[in-house]
Amino acid sequence: MINTRFSVAIHILTLVATNSDKGVTSNFIAGSVNTNPVVIRRIGSLLKKANLLKGGPGVAGYSLVAEPNKITLLDIYRAVTTGEELFAVHDQPNPNCDVGKNIQSSLDISLTRAQQAMENELNKQTLADIIQHLSIQ
Amino acid sequence: MINTRFSVAIHILTLVATNSDKGVTSNFIAGSVNTNPVVIRRIGSLLKKANLLKGGPGVAGYSLVAEPNKITLLDIYRAVTTGEELFAVHDQPNPNCDVGKNIQSSLDISLTRAQQAMENELNKQTLADIIQHLSIQ
DNA sequence: ATTTATTGTAACCATTATAGTTACATTTTG
């Protein structure tokens, strides 16, 4: 299971997008996510490195760098999973076995396709879609 | 990152498929995967519950229930991730916040699509594809 | 029948990841 940083990151960006009038502080966000403000700042830090969020020490609250319909879920996913693979593959299969010798590259072909398919779908959806789904419950 | 049980499960089934003459024991498999036989038997147990493998106490080695081209990677994925979601969502968002109140169902819509896309791709690939990739390195 | 080899599973352990927390330096605003 992929950890909650991705869903929390989406939550953060959604709050910033829908409260652009107020100062959306880590404290405010933590109250909505129901966690500690440091957890928010930690993920906020990743989102800033990915150029999705603005803000900094002294500045009260975060703001978006781009419009919600320009921020894809893939952008957010990549921000919080900095380049890691979706599927782990076991380390040291036996090189003296025909299967062990080649299984990693064989797995790589298939698992990369699955990851690609997921990322393609994330790339079709934006923060604006998330916001829209909020209202039509 | 998804744990190595999935890739080890594929490795196990590949060995069983390509060594149907010999008795493919947990010991033999462990030597190829490079782990402890109990780890293999543990995953083997899941694959038996999913009706992908045959074998049992007293019987030396495992054998396949179906032909490799009838076993999809999705079958294997489902066997080792017994029904759990791909993406974790944080637990208790604040119900007194418009975003917190609805974010879980909004996330569910989007993340389910991404999981579906991945599973659709896994469903297109079979154990036979894995075996074929082994030889064309 | 007895021996042998094997699987199934419980129990335990070490390592790692995760999320929460405290503390404090840094920075901007007023």
Next chain:
DNA sequence: CAAAATGTAACTATAATGGTTACAATAAAT
């Protein structure tokens, strides 16, 4: 200068993961 934020290091508790030992249960071979 004071107040209010953020950034980040450091520490903690909890849980997941994979490895290991141990042993009961089973089937095959002799």
